[in-house]
Amino acid sequence: AIQMTQSPSSLSASVGDRVTITCRASQGIRKDLGWYQQKPGKAPKLLIYAASSLQTGVPSRFSGSGSGTDFSLTVSSLQPEDSATYYCLQDFDYPVTFGGGTKVEIK
Amino acid sequence: EVQLVESGGGLVQPGGSLRLSCAASGFTFRTYWMNWVRQAPGKGLEWVANIKQDGSEKYYGDSVKGRFTISRDNAKNSLYLQMNSLRGEDTAVYYCVRDEGYCTGGVCYLLFDYWGQGTLVTVSS
Numbered sequence: 092a093i094q095m096t097q098s099p100s101s102l103s104a105s106v107g108d109r110v111t112i113t114c115r116a117s118q119g120i121r122k123d124l125g126w127y128q129q130k131p132g133k134a135p136k137l138l139i140y141a142a143s144s145l146q147t148g149v150p151s152r153f154s155g156s157g158s159g160t161d162f163s164l165t166v167s168s169l170q171p172e173d174s175a176t177y178y179c180l181q182d183f184d185y186p187v188t189f190g191g192g193t194k195v196e197i198k
Numbered sequence: 199e200v201q202l203v204e205s206g207g208g209l210v211q212p213g214g215s216l217r218l219s220c221a222a223s224g225f226t227f228r229t230y231w232m233n234w235v236r237q238a239p240g241k242g243l244e245w246v247a248n249i250k251q252d253g254s255e256k257y258y259g260d261s262v263k264g265r266f267t268i269s270r271d272n273a274k275n276s277l278y279l280q281m282n283s284l285r286g287e288d289t290a291v292y293y294c295v296r297d298e299g300y301c302t303g304g305v306c307y308l309l310f311d312y313w314g315q316g317t318l319v320t321v322s323s
Contacts, residue, residue, distance in 0.1 A: 134313035
């Protein structure tokens with residue numbers, strides 16, 4: 092199975108900061124990657140698909156980039172409501188696999 | 199409004215079986231791939247299985263292959279997960295997830311766009 096490694100596992104940043112989370116695949120996955128946001132006690136929410144396409148309704152401060160093995164999710168100006176855990180997911184090959192998650196806290 | 203409502207979770211002994219159900223509404227169920235994704239308490243997300251619109255293709259995660267079976271009944275707008283030989287590590291919230299899917303240039307991507315609220319499965323003696 093393709094392994095997805097996220098970093099960092101957690102971070103703390105201030106409102107207005109630019110925040111970047113990275114995800115590395117154990118083999119090339121083209122652009123077959125999505126990003127999900129999960130708040131405590133809630134189901135995950137799709138933010139980005141196909142590495143860089145913004146899901147309808149998601150604020151434009153979220154963006155994704157990368158291809159092959161290295162990907163990133165960037166929040167251009169962190170907001171209080173962005174406090175959550177973020178997961179990458181590869182759908183290049185079965186089994187579909189998630190990264191371990193990055194917990195984002197607001198200072 | 200799209201709704202996915204899971205049921206069937208509960209406490210089961212190791213080695214036991216359980217069948218989860220997901221009732222779908224608000225969309226044309228028969229036209230979507232459907233998935234199960236789980237999350238152990240305090241842990242990350244794990245994809246469990248998915249099934250094609252007509253049930254002709256099914257795929258499983260490595261940890262559940264041979265023990266879990268995904269199925270669907272399009273006439274009843276329902277998705278199922280039959281779980282056998284349950285282990286402690288199967289303890290998790292199980293989510294029913296719709297795959298919107300997006301295809302471009304001959305490549306298709308998974309879009310897990312709607313999730314249910316989840317049902318908790320606890321495997322313990």
